[in-house]
Amino acid sequence: MDVIITKENLNPYEIVKKQIETAAAKLGLELHIVEVLKRPMRVLSVSFPVKMDDGTIRVFEGYRSQHNDALGPTKGGIRFHPDVTLDEVKALSMWMSFKCGVVGLPYGGGKGGVVCDPRTLSPGELERVSRGFIEAISQIIGPDKDIPAPDVYTNPQIMGWMMDTYSRIKQSFSPGVITGKPLIIGGSKGRNEATARGCVITIQEAMKKLGRPLKDATVAIQGFGNAGRIASRLLSELGCKIVAVSDSKGAIYDPNGLDLGKVEYLKDHRSLLDYGVEYQIDPSALLELKVDILIPAALENAITSNNAGRVQAKIIAEAANGPISPEADRILADKNILVIPDILANAGGVTVSYFEWVQNLMNYYWSEKEINMKLADIMVNSFHAVYEAAQEYSTDLRTAAYIISLKRITEAMKARGWV
Ligand SMILES: NC(=O)C1=CN([C@@H]2O[C@H](COP(=O)(O)OP(=O)(O)OC[C@H]3O[C@@H](n4cnc5c(N)ncnc54)[C@H](O)[C@@H]3O)[C@@H](O)[C@H]2O)C=CC1
């Protein structure tokens, strides 16, 4: 079979600029405002030495990008991945701005990344990389400046080390500098599940709009980490049939529904692929399965012009950031596939991070029930606001979500006299 090479520019920074331009044109936004929003206001590139277990010193590189702080301090996760690039981190920080805008949080967007593969680091090395990075960016973060959080291959323990490092530098206990922490040091109940929970709420609302029942709906999920794994659990509790999941090692598929208990056990103790050789499929085939709901929950550019034509799902909920390219968006729209865009679908994570930060600032903590109710309220209202904006502007949900955000950020910039 011939391999078709995409001609699209899949650089995430170019993609987010295109998305901004598309929404700004629909909204009739002044060009100078678009120019301000097409670049991050501040980017810090760092390198720092880390002593490895064998006594050698390795130099790690990382970035922190702060896109726009008109609405409040910047906020967004830190990614540890070998493929991290400056352009990717810039794009991720911009998506964070529009995400916070669409769900109405008093934040701008930030994001960080360290070029490393945590799967090859010992626990001690991972801790030293985490502490080294936060020390390197400590001057530009803070509870009222820029508040990091977890992202790909980072977790609550890493957030704990980072909070501790920052608190030592400031010589003051500063839980509000970072979210996604372990509960015992100021983490929030519900944060671990929040990204998936928010995503599932948007899927529930979208299915209602399409008049389709969730019960027995078939689901394929790419990526079985914080977002994908918990989404599979929550959707299965709602009666959906999870037929396929994948991680960085491969994909498994059972048209009759996977045994999720077994899948989770294998993920924790062995490998998803041990589910059985007869269930293994090519990871790219997972995206093309005939399912009701497809959830890309891994990395950017999972669906591009190369494979969008073969996607058969009815709804795609972008738990990941940037999994669908602009060209793929057009192809999916032509096929009448409803895409719930990342800046809405995965906004549950930053929403509960906001709750965590508020609790840290108050030093008063809410119950999980309270958190989940507040989250549901924001996600349902935001979904409907985006859906209605899509109708008002005759556009897709992504552009509609950007329009809502662009309006908020622009209003804040004008109120502050910037533009
Ligand atoms: N953790 C959070 O709160 C939030 C995460 N996101 C986004 O969700 C996506 C996933 O993040 P997390 O679940 O937090 O990361 P994670 O580190 O918990 O899990 C990532 C998962 O993706 C898998 N993966 C990596 N490369 C893959 C590939 N090529 N094909 C299939 N699977 C692959 C890994 O094996 C792992 O199962 C990212 O795009 C992230 O930016 C978005 C909002 C919030």
Ligand SMILES: O=C(O)CCC(=O)C(=O)O
């Ligand atoms: O929880 C947060 O502050 C941000 C999470 C994140 O990185 C994201 O939404 O992409």
